[in-house]
Amino acid sequence: MSESRGRREFIKILGFGGVVFASGLAGACSNILRKAGAEDDDFFFVQLSDTHWGFKGPPNPEAANTLRQAVQAVNALPRQPDFVVFTGDLTHTTDDVAERHKRMREFKAIVADLKAPVQRYMPGEHDASLDQGAAFQEHFGATHYSFDHKGIHFAVLDNVSDPQAAIGDAQIDWLLADLKPLGPDAPIVVFTHRPLFDLAPQWDWATRDGSKAIDLLQHWKNVTVFYGHIHQEHHFKTGAIAHHAAQSLIFPLPPPLSQPKRAPVPWDPAHPLRGLGFREISVDEQRLVLTLKEDSMERVS
C-alpha cells in the first residue's frame, strides 16, 4: 500500500467535527481500540451501500458475485462490527412488482450470512421510489427510525420514498421530536441515502428539502451524516455537520460534475472490483472520536 493511499483510507474525526488524516493498516480499524483494552466500551460498525442486487449491465458484468464477496470481506475482518448498516439501493429497481420482491428476498438471504449480530437497513430510490416504499417495508421494516447504541443516538432518514427526493414535513417533525430530548452535546449519527446538501443537483445528487434537516440538525453540536447514492467516497461539511458518502458495491460513478454525463466509470476487466468498497467506523470510549476506514474491495478480496 502506498503512503498516499493509506492516508486516504484512514480518517479520524475529532469531536464528530474536525477531520484529521492518519496512516491506516489493513484491519487497523477493527483492532485499534481493542489494543487499548477497551473492548466493552469502544465499538465499530460497518457501512455498506448501493449494492443494487439484481443489476445487470456492462458497468459490472460480475454483479451477481459482488454482494457475496462483500459479505465475505466483512466476515473476514479481524473483529466483527456491532452492526452493519446498508445505506440504501439494496436492490436495483424494476417495474415488475414480483421481481422487486424476489430481489429483496434474495438480498436478505445473502446478507443473512453476515456474522455481525445486527443489520440495519434503509431504502434508496431504487428500492422505494416506484411504490413509495411498500415492498421495502414488507421486507425490511420502517424506512425511517432511530435507535441508541452504546451512548450514541442514530437516526435513519428516508429521502427516497417520495420519488421527488423529499424528506417531507411529517418526517422532519418526527426528527425534531426524536432529537428534542437529547442534550446539545449528544453524539448523533444520521444515516440516509441521498446527500442532504446540494452536492450536485445537476446530477440529482441532492435532497429537495435537505436544508430543512440540516437546519434542524445544526442545533446539536456533534452530528455526523453517513450516506450513499453517489457511488464514491466523499467528505463535506455544512457548518459543524460532517457528511460522508460511501463507495458502492456495484459500480463507481465519476466525481461530481467532473464530466458532462453522470455515466458509470467503465468496468475494467483487469480490475473488476476497482472503485468498490465499504467503510468501517469506530467510536472511541468517550464518544468523541469517530475513525473512518475505507476498505477497497479490490484490496480486501
Add this chain to the structure above:
Amino acid sequence: MLRGLFLLAVLIASGASAQERVIQVTAERFKFTPATIELKVGEAVILELTTLDRKHGFQIPDLKIDETIEPGKVTRVRIAPTKAGTFEFHCDVFCGSGHEEMAGELVVKP
C-alpha cells in the same frame, strides 16, 4: 457547462404571446423529445411540456427551473435567454431503471 449563474430570465407562463415561439417537449421513460433544445440569445420561447406515460420532472438546476409534468396536463415554462451557454435538464422524479439517463440540454446560441 456554466454553473451557478443565472443567465436566463425564466417565468412560468399561462400562455404564449403572439411573438413567442412555442416548443413542444414530450417526456417518456427514459427520454425527452427533443433532447436538445436550441435557442438564441434574446429570443423568448415557451416550452410546452407533456408526458406520454407517467409523471416526470423537468429540472434545470442552473436556471432554478423545477417543474413536474403530470399525465393529461400541459406544463408551460417561459424562457428568455440573455446569455449564451449550454444547460443540462433532467427528470427529477424517479421513474425506473434508466431514470438516471433521462436528460437533455438547452443550448443558447449567441
